[in-house]
Amino acid sequence: MAPSFGQSKVLKTEPLDQKDAKWATLVKTTYTDPEGVERTWESGERLTRPSGSDIDGVGIVAILEDPSKPDDTPQIVLQKQWRPPVNATVIEVPAGLIDPKETAEQCAIRELKEETGYVGKPMKGGSFVSPIMFNDPGFCNTNLRMIHLAIDMADPANQNPQPELENNEFIETFTVPLKDLWDECSKFEAEGYAIDARVGTLAEGVELAKRFRLA
Template identity: 50%
Template sequence: MSISDAKVDVVKDLKSEDAKWVKIQKVFYKDPNGKARDWEFASRQTRVEGSELDGVGILAILEKPTGPEVLLQRQFRPPVNGVVIEFPAGLLDKNETAEQCAERELLEETGYIGKAFSSSPIAFCDPGFCNTNLKLVQVSIDLNDPRNVNPKQQLEDGEFIENFTVPLKEFPEKLEALVSAGYILDARVQNIAAGIIVARKYSL
């Protein structure tokens, strides 16, 4: 059995009142000229009360003697009916910081114990369509830590995640090879690759 064996069987329309995780809303607003307009959008129903943050993406770096490697995941995503290459990620728990969330989700999804060392500002994933947001948290994984010698995932029922790494210096090229092999890229992963390409071009 392989993660690539998963497939969508049926797609049905769903009313907001029947959904557990998201809802469809309409916002009424005035444009810069004062004209009344409206806009349809999707929103999460899972954001912790009192928080302005939904969750985190995790840019996890394994510190290897041969050079840093980026931890990636293969995961079947029903909305796109395919296996997506993405960063570990997860939703914020109550009374949890973005950094704590990243370290917890990293352990659960990959088995690795890491240390958060930087976080992005809050970023919105697709603001023309939904209000979902996240912080991209950078985490280092010390492979000299004996707890990271044989990492074991702590997945929930229904989670099927395959972890793998690629060298940071070859990141854009490895993503291109994965696309050629039929995988789908999460935008956050591709954005990091684009940043590396720009940094190379301008010798940053």
């Protein structure tokens, strides 16, 4: 059964003592600007990046592929998840934090299975692992790589996918036609949903490819 997000709401917001921070903290950085002037900058910093890893986590572009229907419009896997910082249900791609000694691709395959139940694999033509990308570099050091995975709908494991969610995760998984992602984002926004930047950027990319006939 899909989760109901209607009962989710922020009860209060208060300052967090840095000694109690588990996931992120605030730091003050002293630096010199291009003219040699000393300045300071306040920013957030993740506390969860494994030692030796160059990223905090991954975002996943997961596309359903049905070998028996090669001409069907590709479907992208999306999620609805209520997020306390924005007090709204957010339209997102599957994503998650990387484990110690895990590659970005291994993380993506694991997180996709845990969050959606789908078994993903690299797309035909080889793996797609993006450069390291920063979500909001003016505010925090959080970064990730985007990984593209294919979901083979002929695989029996993908016939009745069962997510393996933690007890504090409430995620609704669904799909939309990739070519309609921009219009779908507009509809979701009109309905009161928030749009994750990764989803919005993918939608922009699809629209740019259409406009400039890049494919």
